[in-house]
Amino acid sequence: MIEARPLGLSPKAFFGIRFACGCRILLSRFCIFVSMVTAKRFFTLEGIDGSGKTTQIDMLVAALEAEGYSVVKLREPGGAKISEGVRALLLDPAFKGVMGDKTELLLYNAARAQVIHEIIQPALDAGKVVIADRFAWSTYAYQGYARGLGADMVQRLTEITCGGCFPELTVVLDIDVQRGRARTAKRGEAPDRLEQEKADFFERVRQGYLAAAREYPDCVSAIDADRAPEAVFADLLQLVKSRL
Ligand code: Z5A
Numbered sequence: 611m612i613e614a615r616p617l618g619l620s621p622k623a624f625f626g627i628r629f630a631c632g633c634r635i636l637l638s639r640f641c642i643f644v645s646m647v648t649a650k651r652f653f654t655l656e657g658i659d660g661s662g663k664t665t666q667i668d669m670l671v672a673a674l675e676a677e678g679y680s681v682v683k684l685r686e687p688g689g690a691k692i693s694e695g696v697r698a699l700l701l702d703p704a705f706k707g708v709m710g711d712k713t714e715l716l717l718y719n720a721a722r723a724q725v726i727h728e729i730i731q732p733a734l735d736a737g738k739v740v741i742a743d744r745f746a747w748s749t750y751a752y753q754g755y756a757r758g759l760g761a762d763m764v765q766r767l768t769e770i771t772c773g774g775c776f777p778e779l780t781v782v783l784d785i786d787v788q789r790g791r792a793r794t795a796k797r798g799e800a801p802d803r804l805e806q807e808k809a810d811f812f813e814r815v816r817q818g819y820l821a822a823a824r825e826y827p828d829c830v831s832a833i834d835a836d837r838a839p840e841a842v843f844a845d846l847l848q849l850v851k852s853r854l
Pocket of ligand 1: 657658659660661662663664665666685686687718744745746748749750752753793794796797804805835836837838839842
């Protein structure tokens with residue numbers, strides 16, 4: 611079920627991407643010769659907190675199952691027992707200010723390696739549709755962009771972790787940071803370690819996602835998530851169906 615399909619990316623150099631906050635961040639010259647192959651029927655949703663990924667995935671799964679597709683959905687980090695254990699470590703507020711950025715990067719990849727091994731690859735091999743709530747583009751946006759580890763480091767690890775198991779299409783649900791936070795605040799839950807980051811961190815995450823959509827239009831599409839769920843879903847469904 612794996613289709614050898616180069617992402618069509620030419621080598622690119624990113625020099626000094628200027629973020630809205632005004633700081634100039636040098637993302638290590640992002641020269642990548644993407645040797646990743648994408649997995650057919652593998653879709654991921656991305657976006658900042660509160661962008662509506664969970665809501666949209668539930669709608670998407672229902673729509674695809676109604677059309678007869680066999681669908682596996684999962685969240686990242688998580689989706690398998692070991693990966694859920696790693697998730698608990700990653701999000702534990704007790705490790706705020708303790709966990710190093712590289713530790714965080716490696717743990718997200720460790721959780722991903724296991725869920726690929728145990729859940730995603732077997733499902734794809736069986737011809738199922740796999741829909742993940744977050745995947746490698748989260749690492750690109752959060753650790754590469756917002757933490758400042760750089761796209762190059764993320765890319766090298768992603769190749770090791772994912773190999774040929776890379777989503778065919780990623781849809782980024784784009785929303786203003788404050789609007790997204792207002793949605794999650796309504797839940798009234800205590801923030802986890804990542805959610806405790808400040809607004810400028812999430813602004814960098816958002817800019818990371820938008821940069822990914824600009825630079826890799828073959829595999830990343832951003833849609834406006836600040837609309838009624840049904841309107842967002844119409845765009846999402848159209849994008850996914852164009853690849854099925
Ligand atoms: N992370 C990372 O740093 N690196 C990585 O490689 C990976 C992850 C994989 C995991 O968070 C954290 O790990 C995450 C990134 C980091 N940290 N942050 N921050 P998570 O899985 O626990 O949380 P999340 O992915 O951010 O999910 P979320 O907070 O549940 O948001 P969501 O799934 O995008 O939204 P939702 O639950 O569908 O909706 C939120 C609320 O808004 C809810 O009350 C809905 O009813 C409402 N909603 C949804 N859609 C709409 C619309 N269209 N209009 C109005 N209201 C809406």
